[in-house]
Structure formats: structure tokens, C-alpha cells
Amino acid sequence: MGFQVLETSKLLNYARARSLWIVTFCTGCGGVELPPTATARFDFERFGIISTPSIRQADLLLITGYVTPKTLKRIIIVYEMMRNPKYIIAHGSCPINAGIYWDSYNTVKKLDLYIPVDVWIAGCMPRPEAILRALVKLMRMVKEGKALGWKRYLENFEFYRKNQDRLFGKDWRKREIEKLRFYIHD
Amino acid sequence: MSIQEMRRIGGEGSRETFELIIGPVHMETENFSIIVTVEGDTVVEAKVNAGFLHRAFEKLAENRTYIQNVPLLLRVCVPDPDHAETAYSMAVEQLLDIEIPDRAKYIRTIVLEMARISAHLFWTFGMSAAVGLYTVGQWSVADRERFIELFEELTGARIYHIYNFPGGVRYDIPMGWTDKLMKVVNHMEKRLKEYDKVFFENDILITRSRGLAKISTEEAISLGVTGPNLRATGVPYDFRKLDPYAAYPYIDFEIPTGKYGDAYDRIMVRRREIEISLNIIKQAIKELPSGPIMAPIPHPLYYNVPPGDAYARVESSKGEFGFYVVSDGSDRPWRVHIRGPSFIHGVQLLEKLLKNVRIADIPVVLKSLDNCPPDIDR
Amino acid sequence: MALDVIVEILATVGMVFLLLILGLIFMGIARKVSARIHRRIGPPLYQPILDVIKLWSKIDPSSHGLTFDLGSLIALGGAITAALLLPIMGLKLLSFSGDFIVLMYLMELPALGIMLGAAASGNPFSAVGVYRGLILITGAQLPYALAVMAVAAEYKTLSLTEIVALQQGSILNWGLFRNPFAALVIAIIGLALLDVQPFDIPSAPAEISMGPMVEYGGKHLALMLTAHGLEFVVFATMYSIVFLGGVSDPISFIVKTVFVALLAIFIMNVYPRWRIEQAFSYLWKYPTALALLGLVKAVMLGGAM
Ligand code: SF4
Numbered sequence: 001m002g003f004q005v006l007e008t009s010k011l012l013n014y015a016r017a018r019s020l021w022i023v024t025f026c027t028g029c030g031g032v033e034l035p036p037t038a039t040a041r042f043d044f045e046r047f048g049i050i051s052t053p054s055i056r057q058a059d060l061l062l063i064t065g066y067v068t069p070k071t072l073k074r075i076i077i078v079y080e081m082m083r084n085p086k087y088i089i090a091h092g093s094c095p096i097n098a099g100i101y102w103d104s105y106n107t108v109k110k111l112d113l114y115i116p117v118d119v120w121i122a123g124c125m126p127r128p129e130a131i132l133r134a135l136v137k138l139m140r141m142v143k144e145g146k147a148l149g150w151k152r153y154l155e156n157f158e159f160y161r162k163n164q165d166r167l168f169g170k171d172w173r174k175r176e177i178e179k180l181r182f183y184i185h186d
Numbered sequence: 187m188s189i190q191e192m193r194r195i196g197g198e199g200s201r202e203t204f205e206l207i208i209g210p211v212h213m214e215t216e217n218f219s220i221i222v223t224v225e226g227d228t229v230v231e232a233k234v235n236a237g238f239l240h241r242a243f244e245k246l247a248e249n250r251t252y253i254q255n256v257p258l259l260l261r262v263c264v265p266d267p268d269h270a271e272t273a274y275s276m277a278v279e280q281l282l283d284i285e286i287p288d289r290a291k292y293i294r295t296i297v298l299e300m301a302r303i304s305a306h307l308f309w310t311f312g313m314s315a316a317v318g319l320y321t322v323g324q325w326s327v328a329d330r331e332r333f334i335e336l337f338e339e340l341t342g343a344r345i346y347h348i349y350n351f352p353g354g355v356r357y358d359i360p361m362g363w364t365d366k367l368m369k370v371v372n373h374m375e376k377r378l379k380e381y382d383k384v385f386f387e388n389d390i391l392i393t394r395s396r397g398l399a400k401i402s403t404e405e406a407i408s409l410g411v412t413g414p415n416l417r418a419t420g421v422p423y424d425f426r427k428l429d430p431y432a433a434y435p436y437i438d439f440e441i442p443t444g445k446y447g448d449a450y451d452r453i454m455v456r457r458r459e460i461e462i463s464l465n466i467i468k469q470a471i472k473e474l475p476s477g478p479i480m481a482p483i484p485h486p487l488y489y490n491v492p493p494g495d496a497y498a499r500v501e502s503s504k505g506e507f508g509f510y511v512v513s514d515g516s517d518r519p520w521r522v523h524i525r526g527p528s529f530i531h532g533v534q535l536l537e538k539l540l541k542n543v544r545i546a547d548i549p550v551v552l553k554s555l556d557n558c559p560p561d562i563d564r
Numbered sequence: 565m566a567l568d569v570i571v572e573i574l575a576t577v578g579m580v581f582l583l584l585i586l587g588l589i590f591m592g593i594a595r596k597v598s599a600r601i602h603r604r605i606g607p608p609l610y611q612p613i614l615d616v617i618k619l620w621s622k623i624d625p626s627s628h629g630l631t632f633d634l635g636s637l638i639a640l641g642g643a644i645t646a647a648l649l650l651p652i653m654g655l656k657l658l659s660f661s662g663d664f665i666v667l668m669y670l671m672e673l674p675a676l677g678i679m680l681g682a683a684a685s686g687n688p689f690s691a692v693g694v695y696r697g698l699i700l701i702t703g704a705q706l707p708y709a710l711a712v713m714a715v716a717a718e719y720k721t722l723s724l725t726e727i728v729a730l731q732q733g734s735i736l737n738w739g740l741f742r743n744p745f746a747a748l749v750i751a752i753i754g755l756a757l758l759d760v761q762p763f764d765i766p767s768a769p770a771e772i773s774m775g776p777m778v779e780y781g782g783k784h785l786a787l788m789l790t791a792h793g794l795e796f797v798v799f800a801t802m803y804s805i806v807f808l809g810g811v812s813d814p815i816s817f818i819v820k821t822v823f824v825a826l827l828a829i830f831i832m833n834v835y836p837r838w839r840i841e842q843a844f845s846y847l848w849k850y851p852t853a854l855a856l857l858g859l860v861k862a863v864m865l866g867g868a869m
Contacts, residue, residue, distance in 0.1 A: 048614060052769075066241060127344060
């Protein structure tokens with residue numbers, strides 16, 4: 001009941017939309033366009049967006065480019081450590097279909113088999129304008145309460161888990177958590 | 187859990203050690219991680235955990251034709267792609283045994299120096315954030331934007347230009363472009379002085395980085411260090427002079443060197459390089475010859491390259507960037523090897539220099555080496 | 565009689581609420597002015613309020629035990645208590661004859677609260693941040709105490725209300741001109757207490773990912789942001805009261821506190837961060853010497869100009 005109010009309240013959704021905090025986690029080449037988006041020419045702080053190095057404080061995970069299995073493990077862990085509600089923007093053609101690395105043995109071809117993505121940006125090195133457009137679109141979705149990737153993840157956890165296990169092997173979570181023991185608490 | 191239960195690796199009492207994982211979710215490391223063992227506030231051992239960005243370039247290049255490889259291979263080092271594409275083009279030109287026209291040489295020089303400046307300005311962003319001064323970082327990225335805009339007008343793209351091509355450059359300079367470039371160059375010269383005041387000559391920066399992470403010339407050479415990191419130890423080792431390419435032989439410039447090989451020297455060498463690159467651009471614009479921009483190259487569909495091998499290298503903003511290409515006479519390379527500077531700077535040298543520094547200095551050392559994680563993993 | 569008490573309670577609650585909002589707006593000013601220095605447009609001034617609402621709207625609980633929860637509460641509680649001690653615009657909420665000293669030491673409570681909570685979180689980055697923070701507080705202690713003594717000796721009183729009364733008259737009666745040394749030292753220490761450059765060592769985002777705050781998210785962070793904003797306002801108000809002639813009417817309150825805050829923001833945007841041992845040795849060198857000078861001046865010349 002209480003959760004219902006938290007999820008649908010107009011004021012809360014407005015505040016969520018106007019203050020998206022990004023995790024500082026550059027996963028691929030697209031990360032090079034984030035500083036220009038953050039600084040004088042494009043300045044995403046106008047919309048209340050800042051980047052924070054702490055995962056617990058963040059709401060938005062930007063997947064800025066190609067994803068290798070080793071990175072994907074970290075992405076999943078980071079995503080699960082973030083607090084609900086949380087959103088993902090996938091950035092560039094690589095997360096969509098591996099783009100120019102379509103025949104590489106070490107890139108993940110379809111990202112949305114493993115984690116839920118709210119907004120996609122097409123383009124090989126999307127321009128800052130495109131990033132801003134995606135951010136604004138996500139803000140609109142959040143305001144209307146439509147960015148529900150985190151709910152999809154909870155509801156279809158079995159599906160995502162099965163795909164993840166197929167890629168990394170059965171007990172990858174345990175192994176990874178063993179490595180990062182002191183950074184993960186739940 | 188409390189501090190006392192933190193991961194202990196060994197040691198007793200006040201000499202016990204624990205482990206810190208820095209990156210990849212960290213402001214400075216980009217997608218790359220360092221595992222440091224710390225005793226108190228001092229690093230005893232640092233291990234680089236790379237491989238988050240491995241895309242198997244050398245394998246992919248074997249399945250693509252020579253021309254298809256240009257847009258692929260420039261993605262090796264993201265902040266500085268022009269040097270990669272030029273090095274690859276030069277290797278193919280050696281194999282094809284063609285000489286590029288004079289105008290193309292000069293245009294290449296201009297483009298490469300612009301790329302160097304934008305890479306260094308991008309590095310300034312990271313460097314100044316590493317010591318906690320965000321102002322100059324914000325300024326430098328905004329100033330880099332002016333160069334990016336010129337790139338866009340010249341090549342049609344912001345980051346990946348695919349402009350230097352085997353045989354020359356793809357498009358000629360548009361009308362009025364050089365005037366705009368001169369304006370930006372003059373503007374940049376003025377701005378550099380402001381950066382100096384706020385950042386490069388800042389007392390706190392000097393106290394923090396003077397004498398930090400020193401490396402001697404012999405050690406640097408034996409590790410294979412190149413680029414500004416080697417020049418900071420006092421050796422004027424620069425392929426623009428030693429193994430000239432493009433129009434560098436016709437241009438008069440000096441090579442900045444440091445004295446002690448510490449972090450501050452590395453910072454200052456890069457800062458001086460921006461100034462010198464601006465000068466080179468000015469000279470190249472003044473002497474820009476007219477003529478064709480592309481040497482005759484084989485038809486794209488029958489792009490067969492005679493058998494043989496070639497190694498071409500350029501002085502990128504981070505160090506020696508080279509491509510070794512082996513051809514077996516078909517339309518695809520038989521083998522491409524990439525010699526990037528960041529593997530050496532980001533793994534061996536970094537692990538060595540991080541010993542005995544404070545935790546607070548890890549980002550400073552890391553950024554002063556200016557490595558590029560996608561190039562470490564390739 | 566009863567009416568008086570009710571009015572007083574209402575005024576207190578209203579004042580606290582106002583100060584909380586004002587604290588967040590001050591953080592908004594800090595972000596906006598920094599953005600202008602960076603040559604950006606920057607967020608609107610009410611941005612931190614939206615941030616706090618958003619942080620309260622997080623659905624998951626994010627606790628690491630009781631101490632962790634208490635940490636953020638102590639931070640906010642300390643800041644509120646400190647705010648109540650200030651004689652602002654003629655309101656004297658909790659003031660008593662020794663409130664200057666109490667205020668000075670309450671200003672350190674938010675930092676200690678955050679550290680207490682962070683130590684319970686178990687993240688190595690928090691641990692590093694906590695010991696840095698403790699070292700920094702230790703380093704600031706000596707010049708801070710000396711400067712406080714200098715101010716006390718200067719005015720020969722420990723009551724903020726009397727300090728304000730003593731500064732009336734001409735502008736030369738202001739603490740800034742009566743004892744510039746103490747004013748300078750307290751400004752420097754203020755930077756350390758507010759955790760801004762060059763003293764943002766405990767929470768260095770580029771080194772140890774926000775240090776003590778790394779595990780705090782959601783409601784805890786909301787409390788902390790509020791506490792931090794309030795601390796900002798309390799410091800600015802305290803500084804205007806002790807050195808800039810007091811804040812007796814709304815206009816002087818706004819003008820003086822914003823002036824102090826702007827100074828801090830400008831300094832924060834042109835200085836890099838020190839290393840902890842450099843900050844420590846700096847704090848024990850120049851500020852300590854200056855504070856001693858201030859003390860000597862206050863004792864030798866007394867209140868006379
Ligand atoms: S889409 Fe293009 S720019 Fe983005 S990661 Fe893939 S190759 Fe790089």
C-alpha cells in the first residue's frame with residue numbers, strides 16, 4: 001500500500017525526473033562524449049543531472065558502448081546494488097547489436113537479454129545532442145511513471161538470471177561476490 | 187561489519203594491510219581497475235586488473251579488407267583516434283609503396299596536431315579532477331569543443347573522423363576553415379595563460395606532484411616507455427623528429443622535456459606540448475601548398491596489396507603508436523599487430539610507480555601517465 | 565504566559581524549518597555559482613530540494629545497522645541544535661551566556677556523526693574517509709581553539725548576543741577589523757568543517773568515491789544533505805554574527821550570509837585538494853601562528869582598537 005503511493009505520487013515522480021544521478025561507470029567508447037555533455041557546451045546539470053561515484057546514491061546507469069562479458073558482470077552487480085527505482089540508458093549501436101564488433105568473440109551482442117534497458121540511443125558514437133535527447137525522453141517517462149525497467153527486472157528475474165547463467169556459468173555470482181566481498185552488502 | 191573486520195591480507199598490529207579495489211566504478215580510472223594493497227595510508231603493492239574492454243582488434247582486422255579496417259582500427263584509443271588511423275594508413279601506404287601528395291601531408295599535420303591538442307585538453311579534465319579542481323577541467327573540455335567543431339566541419343564527425351586514409355586524406359579543406367582554425371588557435375593561446383594561473387602554476391598542485399612517482403631515464407627506457415612520459419625524464423625522444431612523417435620535416439618546432447621525471451614534469455611537458463602544437467598548426471597553415479589530396483590508390487573492390495610487411499609509427503598524444511601489418515597478397519591483411527603506448531604506461535609502469543605512494547596520490551599518478559584503457563586491452 | 569510558550573515553540577519550529585530550506589537553497593547557490601564559474605548555466609536554485617525529495621522517494625531500505633542510521637540522525641541533530649543557538653533577527657531561541665563555545669563545538673558534530681555512521685558501513689573507502697576526517701578534525705582543533713579563545717578575549721564575553729551588542733556603532737567595531745587574525749583563521753577552519761576544497765579530503769570524490777558517504781543512499785543521504793546545507797548556513801550566520809556585526813534584520817542576514825557563502829564557493833572553485841598530511845601540517849603552521857597572533861593582540865590590546 002505504502003509502496004503504491006511511493007510509486008505513483010506525482011510530486012515524487014517529478015522530483016525523480018528532475019534529479020537523475022548517474023553512476024560514473026564508463027563501459028565503452030561512448031564515455032568520451034560524456035564530459036562534453038556535462039560541461040559548458042551541453043551542460044546536463046541544467047536538468048539536475050549530476051554524476052556521482054557512489055553506486056548507492058545513483059539512479060541512472062549509462063551503458064556507454066560495447067559490453068564485454070567481464071564488464072557485464074560488473075554492470076549487473078552495479079545495477080543490483082543501486083536503489084529502486086533505477087533506470088538504464090544504453091548508448092550507441094554496440095549494446096543494441098554489437099555494432100562494428102558484430103563478429104568479435106568478446107562482446108555481448110544483445111544487452112537486453114541480461115538487464116532491462118529503458119531508453120536506447122542509436123548511432124556509432126551518439127552525439128551529445130542525442131544523449132541529451134535520450135535523457136530528456138527518460139525524464140518524460142519517469143514523470144509519467146513509465147520507466148519501469150526495474151520492475152521488469154524484478155518480475156522477470158528468472159528469465160534474466162537464466163540468460164546470465166548461460167553466459168557466465170552457473171555460480172558466477174558467488175565467485176564475483178567473493179572478489180568484491182567488502183563492497184557488496186546485500 | 188566494522189573497520190577492524192576489513193579484509194586483512196597479512197601483517198600484525200599497526201603494520202597490517204588491507205585491499206582497496208579502485209575502479210571500474212570510479213571517477214578517474216575509466217573502465218579499468220587497480221587492486222592496491224595498502225598499509226596504513228601507503229600502497230605496498232598495486233596490481234592492474236585490465237581486460238574489461240578487450241574486443242580482439244587484431245583478430246577482427248584479419249577478417250576485414252584493408253579499407254574496412256580504417257574505421258575499425260581507429261577505435262583502439264578513444265580519446266585520440268586520429269593518430270591510430272594515420273599510423274595504419276601509413277603502414278598500408280608503405281606496403282603499397284605510394285607517396286602521398288604534399289597537400290595531404292600538410293593537412294595531416296594540421297589534423298594530427300589538432301587531435302593532440304584535443305587529447306591533451308581532455309587529459310587536463312581528468313588531471314584537474316584528480317586533484318580536486320573541477321573548474322579548469324570544465325573549461326578545457328569546453329575549449330576542446332571548439333576543436334571538435336572544426337573537426338566536424340572538416341570531416342563530418344565529432345570523435346571518429348575516418349579522415350586520414352591510405353593514400354592521403356579524404357576531403358579537402360572547406361572554404362574559410364583555416365581562418366576559423368586560426369581564430370581558435372589564437373583563442374586557445376589566451377586561454378592557456380588562464381589555465382596556468384588557476385591550475386598549472388597552482389601551489390597546491392606543485393606541492394602535491396613535485397617529486398611524486400619519479401622515474402629515471404634508464405628505467406623508463408628499459409620498460410619501453412615513450413611519449414611525454416619519457417620526455418619528462420629529460421630525453422627529447424619524439425618520432426616527429428626522429429622518424430619524421432607527414433609534414434613534420436618541413437616544420438620548425440622544439441620538443442619540450444622535463445628534468446626529474448616526476449608527476450609535475452609529466453604534467454608540464456603535456457602543457458608545453460599544447461603550446462607547441464598550436465605553433466605547428468600556425469606554421470602549417472601558412473605553408474599549406476595546393477594540389478591533390480589523395481594519391482592514386484587501387485580500386486576499392488580490387489584492393490590487393492603486394493605481399494610483404496610494414497611497420498609504421500606515429501607520435502601520438504600518449505607515446506609511440508604503431509601498426510605492424512603483414513600482407514599475403516590478398517585483399518585482407520594476414521596479420522595486424524598494434525603497438526600501443528598505454529599497455530606499457532598503464533600496466534608495467536603504473537604498477538611500478540604506485541609502490542610507496544599515498545592513497546590520495548593514486549589518481550594523480552594514474553592521470554599523470556595519461557594512459558587510455560581501451561588501448562591497454564585492445 | 566502559556567501563549568508566550570506556544571508562540572515561542574512555534575517560532576522555533578518555523579525558524580528551524582526556514583533554516584532547513586535555506587540550507588538547501590544555499591547548496592543550490594553553491595552549485596549555481598560554481599556552474600557560472602565553470603561557464604555553464606547550472607541547475608536551478610531549488611535543485612537540492614528536488615534532490616532531497618527524490619532521495620526520500622527511494623523504495624528500498626538501505627541500512628547497515630543501527631549505528632549507520634544513527635550517524636545521519638546525529639549529523640542532522642547537531643546541525644539543528646547549532647542553528648537554534650544563533651541569535652538571528654532578534655530571535656533568541658536557545659541562547660545563554662556561554663553559547664559561543666557550545667556553538668563552535670556543535671559545528672563539528674555533523675562531521676563526527678557522518679563518520680560514526682560510515683565506520684559502521686564496512687566499505688573500505690568509508691574507512692579511509694573516516695580516518696582522513698578524524699585526522700583533519702584533529703588538525704583543525706588547535707588553531708580553532710586558539711581562535712575561539714582570541715575572540716572570547718577580544719570581546720571579554722562568551723555570549724553571542726553580547727558579541728553582537730559590542731559590535732554596534734561603527735563599521736570599525738566589527739570583529740573583522742577588531743581582530744582580523746581570528747577572523748582569517750576561523751574562515752580557513754570553516755572550509756575544513758564544511759568539507760570543501762582545499763580541505764575536501766575526507767570525501768574526495770576522485771580518490772575514494774565520496775569517502776564516508778559512499779554507502780549512504782536514499783533517506784540517509786537525504787538527511788545528510790539537509791544537515792550539510794544547514795551547516796553551511798549556520799557557519800555563514802555564525803561568521804556574520806561574530807565578525808560582521810550581527811544579523812539583526814532580514815536584509816543584513818541575507819546579504820551577510822550570502823557574502824560569506826560566496827567567498828567559500830569562490831575559494832572552493834580555484835583550489836585543488838591537499839593531501840591529508842599536507843593539510844595537517846598546513847593547519848598547524850600558518851593558521852595556528854595567526855591564531856596565536858590574534859590571541860596575543862586580544863590579550864595585549866584588549867577590546868580597544
Ligand atoms: S557504438 Fe560505436 S562508439 Fe559506441 S561503443 Fe560501439 S563502436 Fe564505440
